[in-house]
Amino acid sequence: MEQTYTLKQKLLFFIKILFPILVTQIGLYAMNFFDTMMSGRASADDLAGVAIGSSLWMPIFTLVNGILLAITPIIAQLIGAKNTRNVPFSIIQGVYLSIIIAGIILILGFVAIDPILNTMSLTTEVSYIAKHYLIGLGFGVIPLVIYTVLRCFIDALGHTRVTMVITLSSLPINVILNYVFIFGKLGFPELGGIGTGYATAITYWVILGFALFVVIKLAPFRPFQLFRTLYPVQFKTWKEILKIGLPIGFAMFFETSIFAAVTLLMSEYNTLTIASHQAAMNFASYLYMIPLSISMALTIVVGFEVGAKRFKDAKIYSFLGISFAIVMALITSVLLYFLRESVAGLYTNDLEVLELTTHFLLYAILFQLSDAFGAPIQGALRGYKDVNATFIVALISYWLIGLPTGFLLAKYTSLAAFGYWIGLIIGLAVGAIMLFGRLFIIQAKKIRLPS
Numbered sequence: 001m002e003q004t005y006t007l008k009q010k011l012l013f014f015i016k017i018l019f020p021i022l023v024t025q026i027g028l029y030a031m032n033f034f035d036t037m038m039s040g041r042a043s044a045d046d047l048a049g050v051a052i053g054s055s056l057w058m059p060i061f062t063l064v065n066g067i068l069l070a071i072t073p074i075i076a077q078l079i080g081a082k083n084t085r086n087v088p089f090s091i092i093q094g095v096y097l098s099i100i101i102a103g104i105i106l107i108l109g110f111v112a113i114d115p116i117l118n119t120m121s122l123t124t125e126v127s128y129i130a131k132h133y134l135i136g137l138g139f140g141v142i143p144l145v146i147y148t149v150l151r152c153f154i155d156a157l158g159h160t161r162v163t164m165v166i167t168l169s170s171l172p173i174n175v176i177l178n179y180v181f182i183f184g185k186l187g188f189p190e191l192g193g194i195g196t197g198y199a200t201a202i203t204y205w206v207i208l209g210f211a212l213f214v215v216i217k218l219a220p221f222r223p224f225q226l227f228r229t230l231y232p233v234q235f236k237t238w239k240e241i242l243k244i245g246l247p248i249g250f251a252m253f254f255e256t257s258i259f260a261a262v263t264l265l266m267s268e269y270n271t272l273t274i275a276s277h278q279a280a281m282n283f284a285s286y287l288y289m290i291p292l293s294i295s296m297a298l299t300i301v302v303g304f305e306v307g308a309k310r311f312k313d314a315k316i317y318s319f320l321g322i323s324f325a326i327v328m329a330l331i332t333s334v335l336l337y338f339l340r341e342s343v344a345g346l347y348t349n350d351l352e353v354l355e356l357t358t359h360f361l362l363y364a365i366l367f368q369l370s371d372a373f374g375a376p377i378q379g380a381l382r383g384y385k386d387v388n389a390t391f392i393v394a395l396i397s398y399w400l401i402g403l404p405t406g407f408l409l410a411k412y413t414s415l416a417a418f419g420y421w422i423g424l425i426i427g428l429a430v431g432a433i434m435l436f437g438r439l440f441i442i443q444a445k446k447i448r449l450p451s
Contacts, residue, residue, distance in 0.1 A: 003308070007316065014320055017300055020164035021155065022293035027167035029289050031174045031200050032058070036282045038178050039193035040275070040347045046182075046193035047348065048122075048271050049129025051278030052263060053197070056116065056130070057137060058285075059257035060109075061144075064101055066249030068094065068148045070241045072296070073303040073385055075156035080307025088224050091153050093237040098145035105141055109134065120267040129193045136197025140204035147204065150211040154221065155300060166210045174203040247387035251378065254394035258403055258427070259285075262420045265407065272352050273417055279347040280360030284367050287332050291371045294325045295379030302383025311446040318380040318439065322373065329372030333365045363421040370425060374432030377439050384446070389438040393431050402427020 004010045032054055040047035071094045078087055113134060117127045151163050180186050181195025191198070215221040259281060266277055298321040305314035336343065344357035378390050406423020409415050415422065 003310070004313070007320075010313070010316060010320060014297060014301060014317065014324070017158060017160055018294060018297040018324075020160035020162075021296050022290065023164045024151075024160070024167045025289040025293045025296070026286070027164070027171050029286055030171055031203060033282060033286050034175055034178055035193075035196035035200060036279065037347055038175075038182055039196055040279065041349075042182055042192045044271060044275050044348070044350055044353065045123070045125045046129055047353075048275045048278065049126045050133050050193040050196055051275065051282065052117075052120070052122065052126065053130040053133035053137070054282070055260045055263040055278065057134060059253055059260050060105060062256040063249045063253035064098075064105065064145055065148055066252035067101065067242065067245035068098055068145065068152060069248055069296075069299070069382070070243075070245030070387075071149060071152035072156045072299050073244065073382055074241065075153055076300050076303030076383070077307030077385075079157065080304040084224070087153070088226050088229070089231050089234075090237060090241075091149060091224075091226055092229075092231050093234055094149040094152070094241060095146055096233055097238050097241060098149050099142060102142045102145045106138055109138060120264055122267060123271065126271065132194040133197040136194060136199075137201055139198070140201030143208035144204045147208045147211050150208075150215055153215065153226075154211075155296070156303075157220065158300065158304075159220065160297075160300075162214055163211075166207060166214065169210060170203050170207045173206055174199055177202055244382075244385055244387055247391035248382060251387070251390040251394040254391075254398050255431075258398040258424060261403060262406065262424065265410070266417055266420065269417055272350070273356060275348070275350075276353050276356030276360055277417060279344065279353070279357045280364055282347070283343055283361065284364035287336070287364070287368055288371055288375070290328050290332065291325045291368075291375035294321050294328075295375040295382075297321065298376055298379035299382040302380050303385075304383075306384055306446070311443070314380075314383065315443045315447065318376075318383075318443065321376045321380065325372040325376045326369075329368040333368045336361060336365055336368070360418070360421065363418065363425065366425045367428065370428035370432055374428060374435055377432065377435040380439055381435070381442065384442050386438070386442050390435060393434045393438070397431030397434065398424075398427045401430050 004013050035050055036047065036054060039050040071090065074090055075087055078084065078090070113131055117131055120127070122130070154160070154162050177199035178196050180188050181191050181199050182193065184190025188195075215224075215226050263274070263278065266274060269277075298317060301317045301321075302314045305311070305317060340358050340361040341354075343361060344354050347357060348354055381387065381390055402423050404423070405426050406420035409419025409422055410417060411419075413419055
C-alpha cells in the first residue's frame, strides 16, 4: 500500500487496486455463470435446476463471504497503522473461524435442503437437479471459506493482482470439468446440471492450493510467516471479526436472499418463466461484479487511509469510487440494451426462453444504475468499520420495501413476474439513498478529528 497526494495519483492507484479485484470477481462469478450457461445447453430442466440451486446457494455464500470480509479492513488498518506484527495472528484466527462457519453451513444444508425445495412448485426433475447440484457444491465449502480469508489478507496488502492470477488460473479448470461432468466425457457419467456442482467444488480445492502456495512461499507474503505458528484459538479476536463481519454479512445476505425469495415466489410460474428469470438474473449478477469490485477496492483504500488517520484522503477516495461506478454502469447499461438478444442467446436455444430472457434483461439495466450508487457506498463504510447502518438499511430497503412492493405488483397488476423485478429495483434505489446519507454523516465526523 502507498500514500497518494494528488487526485491523479489517487485515481491511478485506485485503478491499480480495482482492476485485479474486478477480474478476480468476474472470474469467481464466471464459475456460476458457466454453470448456468452450460447447464442450459443440456436442457431447460437442467438450466432451471442449476439456477434454483444457485439462487439458494448465493445468499449463503454472500453471508459467509461478508462475515469474512471483515478481515480486509482489520488487516488494512493494521497495515495503515504500521502494526504488521499482529497480522499473522488475525489471519489464523480468521481461518479457524471460517472452518467453524463452514461446518455450520454444511449441517444446516443437510437438514434444510429437502424442506426448502419441497415448498417450491417444482417438477420432480428440476427439484432433483437442484438438490444434487447443491450436494456436489457442498464438497467445496471448506476450501472456499479458507481461500476467502487468504484472499482478504492478500488484497488488504494491496496485492490484488495476485488473487486475480489465482482465479484466472483456475477458471479454465472449472470450464473443462463442467464439460466433462455435464456431458459425460473422458469416461465419466453424464450428470447434466448436477455435474456443475462437483466441478465447482473441485475447482475450489484447486484455488485453495494455489493460494496456500502463494502466501507461504512467495514474497511479499512469506515474511509474515503464515501457518508457521498455529496460534491457540482466541475468542476475543473471533468476536472482533464477527462484530464487524456479521453486519456486513447480513447486509449482503438481505440483499442476495431477496433474489432467492423472489425465485421461491416465482415458482408458481412455469419452468420456462423460471428459467428465463434466472438466466437474466444470472447475467445481471455478473454485471454486479463491477460495482461490487469497486466496493471491495474502496474498503481497502479507505481502510488504509483511516488507519493512517488521513480522513480527507479517505473522503476523496470514497467519492472517486462512487463516480467511477456510475460511469461504468452507464456504459454497461447502454451495451446491455443493444446486445440483450445476444446475451439471452448465451443461455438457451429455446425460442420462448430466449424471448422472455430478453424482456427480463431490460429491467436488469435499472439494476445497474441502483447498484452503481449503493455498492461503493457500502465498501466505503466498511473501510471506516461502520457496518451496522448498512445492515439496518438492507433489512428495511429490501425486505420491508422492495419485496412487498414486488409482490403487490406481481399479484395485482398485469406486470406478473416482471413486477418482482420492479420491486427489487425500488428497494435497491431506496437503500442507496439512505446509505449515502450515512456516509455523509460518518465523513463529517471524521474530518473534524485531528489528523
